[in-house]
Amino acid sequence: MDVVTLGETMILFVPEHTGPMRNTDRFTTRVAGAESNVAIGLARLGFQAGWISRLGDDEFGKKIRAFIRGEGVDTTRVIFDASADTGLFFKEKLAPGEWRVNYYRKNSAASRMRPEDMDESYIAGAKFLHITGITPALSEHCYETVLSAVEAAKKHGVLVVFDPNLRRKLWQEEKAREVLLELVSKADIVLPGMDEAEFLFGSGSPDQLARQFQKYGVTVVVMKLGKQGAYYSDQNFDGYVEGFEVSEVVDPVGAGDGFSAGFLSGLLDGLDLHEAVRRANAVGAMVTMAPGDVEGLPEKERLLNFVQSRSQGDVER
Structure with missing residues (x-):
């Protein structure tokens, strides 16, 4: 296995018309979740990805597993909870470029994930463990589950x-900051947005904020x-x-997950940090050009053609 990830995936309802949901009675359903988005992105690019979660033992849960498994992601560690x-969740397009998301996830099956759901040998067989700050926010059990997964990864030399x-x-903000910084301290690679970096450390330039992450022992920061685009920094280059x-930009939601998938695919392909970030930028951009979280995730040939057809200017130090 190349990458293992864990987290909640939900059914997304999208109104067919622009404006508040009160004005529509027609919805399209899609499958969406940050971690499974990354897994699907990697599978489309030719890598082995596994996704761990809990789903309700209902038709929506069955739809989600069938969809993700159909994308080539390993779902053998998914548990159905009766x-x-x-x-x-529902995503409203209020106006061009203006979106509003409403979640109905309290006490969901995924919020009941527990440390005993983690198969240590499954995580040990991966090159990377991918986690997000969403899962530990769902419940105390989910927080403990993420820590259990990280502990297993660390034990077996799997990069977090x-x-x-x-x-x-x-x-609450105080709790969020405390837990996110705890996970930063356990990570090898961190992929924050500027807003998240400023939430954790206050205002600053990308290079200043990257150094704050590195004080926690992080090896690679990609902002x-x-x-x-993106700023990157490791122990040798930035x-x-x-x-x-x-x-x-048709739909910006999911672009960050595409970025993560593109970046990890670059590392798995042996690209240097600069080129891996370039690929991450490309996948993130491609995701914004299609509706939905995963619809814009490309396969390898299309991604390479997209990168080659566009010129860029960037700086390495």
Whole structure:
């Protein structure tokens, strides 16, 4: 296995019309979840990815597993829970470029994940463990589950990749900051956005904030800068990689997950840090050009063609 990840995936309802949900009675359903988005992105790029979670033993849970498994992701460690429901959320397009997301996930099956759900040998067989700051916010049991997964990874030399993926609605700011910094201290690679870095450390430039992460022992920091691209820093090099221009941003949700998948695929392909970040920028940009979280995730040939067809200027130091 190349990458193992864990977290909640839900059924996404999208109104067919722009405007508040009260004005529509027609919805399209999709499958969406930060960690499974990354797993699907990696599978489409030709890598082996495994996803760990709990789903309700209901039709939505069965739909989710079938979809993710159909994308080539290993779902053998997914547990169906007959005592809880699969989570749902709704995404409104209020106006061009203006989105609002409403979650219905309290007491969902995924929020009942427990440390005993983690198969140590399964995690030990991966090259990377990918985690986000969403899962530990779901419940105390989920927090303990993430720590259990990280402990297993550390024990077996599996690199831990952490995307803070801050969800302010899920917990109090003080608790969020405490837990996210704890996970930063356990990670080898951190992939924050600027807003998340500033939430943890206060205002600063990307290079200043990267150094704050590195004080916690992080080996590689890649700071997502939206359409401007990304800044990266490790023990030897740092630099900026400009973003890829797109003709139209159809749906920005999921771009960060695409970025993570692209970056990890670059490392797995043996690219240096600069080129891995370039690939991450490309996948993130491609995701924004399609509706939904995973619809824009490319396969390898399309990704390479996209990168080759666009010129960039970036700086390495």
